[in-house]
Amino acid sequence: MHLIWLIPLLPAFGALVNGVVGVRYFSKRTAGLLACGTMAGALALSLYAFFELLGLAPEAREYVVRPLTWISALPLQLKDGSIGSFSIPWGFRLDPLSAMMILVVTGIGFLIHVYSVGYMHGESRGAYARFFSYLNLFVFFMLMLVLGDNFAVMFVGWEGVGLCSYLLIGYYYEKKSASDAGKKAFIVNRIGDWGFILGMFLVFSVFGTLDFRAVANAAGSMPVESAAFGTLSLITLLLFVGAIGKSAQIPLYVWLPDAMEGPTPVSALIHAATMVTAGVYMVGRNAVLFSHSPETMQIVAIVGVATAFLAATIGLVQNDIKRVLAYSTVSQLGFMFLAMGVGAFAAGAFHLMTHAFFKALLFLCSGSVIHAMAGQQDMRHMGGLKKYLPKTYVTMLVGTFAIAGMPPLSGFFSKDEILFRAFLSNKIIWGVAVVTALMTAFYMFRLMSMTFFGTYRGPAFEAAGGHGRAGSGHGSAAAHGAASASHGGHGGGHAAADDSHGGHGEWHGPHESPNSMTIPLQILAVGAIIAGFVGVPAALWGDNVIEGFLHPSFVARVSEGHASAAVLSGFAAASEPKAAALGESAPASESKGAAAGRQAAAASHAAAAAAPGEPSGAAAGEQAGTTTHAASPEGGTAGGHMPWAGEMGLMLLSVCVGITGILVAYRFYVRAPEIADKLAQRWAGAHRVLSNKYYVDEFYEATAIAGTMASARGLWVFDANVVDGAVNGTGWLTMFWSWISHVVDKYVVDGLVNFVGAVMEEGSVVFRRLQTGLIQNYALVMLFGVFAFVSIYLMSR
Amino acid sequence: MMTQTHFLVLSAALFMIGIIGVMTRRNIIIVLMSMELMLNAVNINLIAFSRQLGDVTGQVFAVFVICVAAAEAAVGLGIILAFYRNKETINIDEMNLMRW
Numbered sequence: 069m070h071l072i073w074l075i076p077l078l079p080a081f082g083a084l085v086n087g088v089v090g091v092r093y094f095s096k097r098t099a100g101l102l103a104c105g106t107m108a109g110a111l112a113l114s115l116y117a118f119f120e121l122l123g124l125a126p127e128a129r130e131y132v133v134r135p136l137t138w139i140s141a142l143p144l145q146l147k148d149g150s151i152g153s154f155s156i157p158w159g160f161r162l163d164p165l166s167a168m169m170i171l172v173v174t175g176i177g178f179l180i181h182v183y184s185v186g187y188m189h190g191e192s193r194g195a196y197a198r199f200f201s202y203l204n205l206f207v208f209f210m211l212m213l214v215l216g217d218n219f220a221v222m223f224v225g226w227e228g229v230g231l232c233s234y235l236l237i238g239y240y241y242e243k244k245s246a247s248d249a250g251k252k253a254f255i256v257n258r259i260g261d262w263g264f265i266l267g268m269f270l271v272f273s274v275f276g277t278l279d280f281r282a283v284a285n286a287a288g289s290m291p292v293e294s295a296a297f298g299t300l301s302l303i304t305l306l307l308f309v310g311a312i313g314k315s316a317q318i319p320l321y322v323w324l325p326d327a328m329e330g331p332t333p334v335s336a337l338i339h340a341a342t343m344v345t346a347g348v349y350m351v352g353r354n355a356v357l358f359s360h361s362p363e364t365m366q367i368v369a370i371v372g373v374a375t376a377f378l379a380a381t382i383g384l385v386q387n388d389i390k391r392v393l394a395y396s397t398v399s400q401l402g403f404m405f406l407a408m409g410v411g412a413f414a415a416g417a418f419h420l421m422t423h424a425f426f427k428a429l430l431f432l433c434s435g436s437v438i439h440a441m442a443g444q445q446d447m448r449h450m451g452g453l454k455k456y457l458p459k460t461y462v463t464m465l466v467g468t469f470a471i472a473g474m475p476p477l478s479g480f481f482s483k484d485e486i487l488f489r490a491f492l493s494n495k496i497i498w499g500v501a502v503v504t505a506l507m508t509a510f511y512m513f514r515l516m517s518m519t520f521f522g523t524y525r526g527p528a529f530e531a532a533g534g535h536g537r538a539g540s541g542h543g544s545a546a547a548h549g550a551a552s553a554s555h556g557g558h559g560g561g562h563a564a565a566d567d568s569h570g571g572h573g574e575w576h577g578p579h580e581s582p583n584s585m586t587i588p589l590q591i592l593a594v595g596a597i598i599a600g601f602v603g604v605p606a607a608l609w610g611d612n613v614i615e616g617f618l619h620p621s622f623v624a625r626v627s628e629g630h631a632s633a634a635v636l637s638g639f640a641a642a643s644e645p646k647a648a649a650l651g652e653s654a655p656a657s658e659s660k661g662a663a664a665g666r667q668a669a670a671a672s673h674a675a676a677a678a679a680p681g682e683p684s685g686a687a688a689g690e691q692a693g694t695t696t697h698a699a700s701p702e703g704g705t706a707g708g709h710m711p712w713a714g715e716m717g718l719m720l721l722s723v724c725v726g727i728t729g730i731l732v733a734y735r736f737y738v739r740a741p742e743i744a745d746k747l748a749q750r751w752a753g754a755h756r757v758l759s760n761k762y763y764v765d766e767f768y769e770a771t772a773i774a775g776t777m778a779s780a781r782g783l784w785v786f787d788a789n790v791v792d793g794a795v796n797g798t799g800w801l802t803m804f805w806s807w808i809s810h811v812v813d814k815y816v817v818d819g820l821v822n823f824v825g826a827v828m829e830e831g832s833v834v835f836r837r838l839q840t841g842l843i844q845n846y847a848l849v850m851l852f853g854v855f856a857f858v859s860i861y862l863m864s865r
Numbered sequence: 866m867m868t869q870t871h872f873l874v875l876s877a878a879l880f881m882i883g884i885i886g887v888m889t890r891r892n893i894i895i896v897l898m899s900m901e902l903m904l905n906a907v908n909i910n911l912i913a914f915s916r917q918l919g920d921v922t923g924q925v926f927a928v929f930v931i932c933v934a935a936a937e938a939a940v941g942l943g944i945i946l947a948f949y950r951n952k953e954t955i956n957i958d959e960m961n962l963m964r965w
Contacts, residue, residue, distance in 0.1 A: 841964025843957060844888055844896075851884065 072160050073135050075113045075170060076211035079177075079204040082106030087201035096196045100185040103200035107181045107207065111174040118167045127620060130281075131162040132217055139220075144272070147299075152276030161217035161280065165417060165621035168614075169214035169349055172424045175595075176341045177207045179588035183432050184333040186584035187439060199239060203337070206232035210342050214349060218278040219268045222350070226264065226314065229343045230257045236338060237330040249326035256323040260313015264350075267306030274299055281625065284356040288624020293361045301361035307354060308368055315347030317375045317405060321398045322765055328390040332435030335390060340397045340431050341424040348404040348420050355413045355622035369409025373490075373497045373504070376402030378762065380507035384514070385748075385758040388445050389434045392515050396471065397427055399508060403486055406501060412489035413622045414615040418603045419486055421614075422478035425599045426470035429592040430512075433464035436585055437519055440578040441526060447515065452524035456578035459586045461520050463593040468516050470596040472509035472726040475719075478600030484722050485605060485612075491718055502725055509729025517737035529577035607715040872913035879906035893948075893957045897941050904934045 082103050090099045121129050134157040141155035162170075181203060188199055209232060213225025231254075238250030272278055275286045293301050311317070316324035327339045338344070351358055351368065358365055376399045383395035400423050407416030438445055440457055454461045470477035473484065483505060491498040580586065602617075604610020736744040748755045757763070840846075879902055886899025908927040915923025949955055 839964055841961030843960060847887055851888070 070131075070133055071113060072117050072131060072133050072162050072215060073158075075110050075117070075174070076160075076208050076215060078106045078110045078113070079211065080208035083201045083205035083208060086197045086204065090197035090201065091194045094193070094197050096189065096193055099193075099197035099200050100181075103204050104178065104181045104185065106204060107174060107178040110207070110211070111178045114167075114170045114174045117162055118171055121162060121164070121167050126616065129164055129167075129620060132159060132281075133162075134159040134217070146276050147273040150276075152272070154272065156218060156220045156278060159217035159221060159279070160215040162215065163621050164618045165349070165352055166214045168417065168421055168618065170211060172421055173207060173210050173214060173342050176424055176428050176592070177203075177210075177337060179591055180333045180337040180341075180428065180432065183336075183435070183585050183588040184331075186582045187333055187435055188331065189582075195239075199236075199331070202232055202235045202239070203334070206236065206338060206343070210346070213346055217280060219271060219280070219283075220278050222353070223265065223268060226310070226346065226350075227261065229338070229346060230254060230261070230314070233257070233327065233338050233343055236334040237327045239330055239334065243329070246329040249323075249329040253323040253327050256320050257313045260310045260320055260347075263306045263309025263313070265310075267303050267310065270299070270303045270306060274303065280353055284354070284624045287356045287360055290360060292359075293363070297363055298361070300357055301364050304354065304358045304361045304364040305367065307350065307357070308364060308371075311347030311350050311405075312371065313347075314350075315344050315401045315405070316398050317347070317371050317402060318378065319764075321375060321379065322768060324398055325391050325394040325761070328388070328394050332390065332431060332438060335394070336428045336431030336435065339394065340427040344397060344401055345404070345420045345424065348401065348408060348416055351405070351408045352413045352417050352622065355408075356624045358408070359411060359622075365409050365411065367409070368405055369490075369494070369497055372402045372405025372407075372409050373500050374402070375399070376406060376504045377500050377507075380504045380511065382758055382761050383511040384507060385755060387447050389437060389447050389450070389515060389519060390431070390445055392447075392511060393427070393430055393434055396430075396508065396512065399504060400427065400471070403483065403501065403504070406490055406497065407486040410489050410493035410497070412486060414618045415482065415485040415489055417618055418614050419482035422470070422482040422596070422599045422603075425592055426467045426477075426479055426596040429463060429467040429589065429596050430471065432585070432589055432592065433460050433467060436460040436581040436589065437464075439581050439585070442575045444526065447518040449526050450519045450524075451522040451526070452520070453578055454520040457520070457580050459580060460589065463586075463589040464520070465516065466593040467596055468512045470600075471512050472730055473505060473722055474726055475723060476597075476600065478596050478598070480723070480726075481600035481603045481605065484719050485603065487722055488605070488715060488718055502722065505722060506725045506729045509726040510733045513730040513733035514737050517733055521734075521738045522741065524578075526578065529575065605715070607712055607719065869913060869917050872909060872916075876906045876909040876913065879903070879909065891956050891958060893945055893955045893960070894942075896957060897938065897945070900941075901934060901938065904930055 082105070086094065086099050086102055090102065094102070117131075121131070136158040137155070138158050139154065139156040141153040143151045144154045146152040181200070184199065184203065188196055191199065206229060209225045209228025211225070213222055213229060216222035216225060234250045234254040237253050238247045240246045241250075268278065271283055275283045277283060277286075287300060290300065293299075313320045324339055324344065328335055330339070358368070379395045379398035379402060383392050383399060386392045386395060400419070404416045404419050404423070407413070407419060436457065437450065437453060437460060440453065440460070441450060444450065466477070470479040473480045475481075487498060487501055487505065490501050601610075603612055603614040605612050736747075760766070883899045883901075883903030883906060886902065887896050890896055890899065908930050911923040911927045911930070915921060915927075945955060948960065952959055
């Protein structure tokens with residue numbers, strides 16, 4: 069598959085043509101077709117590459133294509149003093165992880181492009197082409213990010229998707245809140261990029277290369293930094309800062325909810341399915357590095373679970389349909405990082421994939437709802453839409469069940485795998501994660517209830533034209549934008565024409581979206597149902613295909629075992645019985661032992677991880693343990709981690725948790741809506757805190773932003789007084805000097821000249837008397853002169 | 866017998882007459898004529914020494930001086946004529962344009 073470089077280039081071509089030519093000349097139909105066509109091409113190529121990859125032996129599933137050199141070799145000094153060669157090719161690597169990612173990006177990207185054709189049809193022609201140009205450009209950068217075979221190419225994609233995110237959030241740039249949100253996203257991301265780029269520098273300084281495979285192999289032969297916070301820990305921590313920014317984790321998650329100012333397909337593609345998962349992907353891509361620094365892993369897990377929990381609590385009380393989904397996305401990303409942090413890289417990547425399906429589905433459904441409600445986003449003004457939007461209702465219900473973790477939908481398998489791995493790693497983290505899962509089910513079903521169930525609370529309408537709202541004095545020719553503005557007074561500002569898709573005349577009440585929108589919904593719904601079946605855990609008589617598939621991406625390739633494998637497996641065997649015991653007080657060491665048992669291949673880190681008395685070596689062990697499900701089908705049942713009954717019990721628990729959340733939400737918001745209000749009144753303080761998102765934005769406003777402003781003001785004062793003062797002082801000094809120079813010139817130099825002139829003039833008054841003009845006078849003088857000279861001559865002889 | 870001294874005395878006398886004429890007369894034509902006198906005094910001097918030394922060079926030189934004197938007289942009279950046409954006078958005291 070030597071054409072994988074074409075996969076990103078196809079959308080790039082679409083973006084270029086649409087951006088350069090299309091904005092001015094293309095009809096909407098052409099622009100949409102071009103964008104969807106390039107995406108379809110990229111999807112076809114991706115599928116072809118994927119199946120070709122599947123045809124190889126598991127260990128050989130890796131293609132590297134380097135069509136061009138970007139930076140040719142430069143000598144640079146490394147950390148250990150030697151001189152390394154800094155050269156970067158435009159390299160693309162297709163391995164299981166990136167194969168999964170390109171399928172997600174091109175597959176879901178293609179569906180969202182198709183959806184956008186319907187969703188954006190109300191835009192003007194130029195804006196329409198501009199939208200598709202940005203969207204294609206985003207896909208190009210995202211594919212660069214996932215296909216890059218070294219940090220630098222990934223960084224190109226990383227920055228590029230940030231740029232496209234900025235452009236698309238600020239797509240309605242006439243709206244101040246949208247352009248502000250774009251800037252916020254860009255600036256917050258920049259903080260993360262700072263960490264990423266520093267991590268990248270450190271990687272080169274330590275390893276002398278930026279190639280992922282080379283770094284992983286080199287790191288694989290280094291000891292696990294379980295005792296102290298070493299270089300690898302610093303690298304991974306810096307990289308994780310980048311991931312925090314891109315994947316909206318605490319403390320940098322604030323940009324993602326605001327990013328909902330963008331059009332809904334953008335929210336679905338960029339801010340749910342693909343870009344925000346780039347951080348998770350990056351952690352997975354550097355799994356070997358991360359698994360060598362248990363302290364960073366600990367931080368990753370804690371940040372992940374804290375983000376999941378906090379975002380879920382905020383999501384409980386939001387009223388904007390897209391904001392609920394945004395906080396849900398933050399929360400689910402937290403789950404992914406939790407998985408990464410406990411070493412379950414494959415589980416995290418698996419959840420990434422299933423989440424991409426169901427969250428894209430949910431966002432697109434919300435887009436369909438917003439479309440139906442003419443830009444209304446406030447759920448308090450929806451309700452009872454089930455009968456108006458049957459297709460959207462059904463597909464969104466599927467998405468909700470998937471995210472709530474209802475078996476056998478996709479979210480169940482991936483989320484359960486994460487919970488299971490968290491349980492093995494740390495009971496507290498697991499507990500928080502379970503509560504979060506409960507809240508997830510609750511707020512998602514709250515969203516469903518407020519939107520589709522109950523009675524219709526939206527603006528009144530008449531089925532047969534004309535605005536039903538009393539007192540709305542719009543002429544019958546009022547455009548759609550004006551119509552939604554009239555509802556705006558009612559929708560608390562949310563109904564402003566941000567998602568304006570006018571052009572289909574007046575609003576006749578909620579209506580089902582066109583086929584170009586509902587068909588992608590249905591396909592995604594199917595995906596949300598079946599995507600989980602690639603990861604059926606061993607406890608449910610599956611063989612967790614995806615973990616086995618992804619596993620080679622997460623380990624170092626060590627040609628010869630550095631540690632003696634025999635000693636290792638002996639030790640692992642010894643610790644197996646202990647590991648098998650459920651409820652041991654040291655789950656870390658259990659999983660470590662289990663991992664080591666099954667991980668003869670990745671001998672080098674297992675050797676370090678298996679060293680007794682190193683509880684923080686768990687991360688490496690966990691990482692290795694990722695393979696257990698796939699590599700050894702008997703592992704799940706034979707007691708790799710815990711008895712079958714224990715795993716089954718956890719599954720049942722999480723299903724129960726999901727059902728509880730759904731039932732509670734149903735009771736609160738459909739059966740007895742007054743309960744929710746009463747609760748809100750009883751816990752008014754907590755409700756206010758949650759509604760205001762823990763005042764984090766206000767906190768940042770007061771600290772970081774105000775601090776920046778204050779320092780900027782201070783610098784301005786410094787600039788105005790000191791720098792400008794220096795400049796002005798220099799100017800003044802110059803003027804002063806020139807004045808002195810002027811004085812000297814005028815009085816000294818000119819004075820000298822005039823003095824000479826004056827002397828001459830005064831002298832001439834005397835001496836000009838000699839010039840009588842009388843010839844005889846002159847002749848007389850001449851005679852005397854001759855007489856005198858001759859006399860002198862004669863006398864001196 | 867004419868001795869060298871006679872010639873020299875004659876020459877000196879003519880030269881002094883000429884100088885006095887140039888210095889004292891106001892009529893420019895007289896001044897010009899006095900200058901001719903001075904030239905002729907020089908010529909006598911040249912020829913006297915030529916005769917004494919038996920060298921003909923002095924006589925040749927005297928012929929040259931006569932030629933130059935003739936030319937000078939012509940030019941001088943021309944200038945005087947032009948001056949007269951301008952100023953209606955030949956008084957040398959009026960010729961003071963070079964004065965400060």
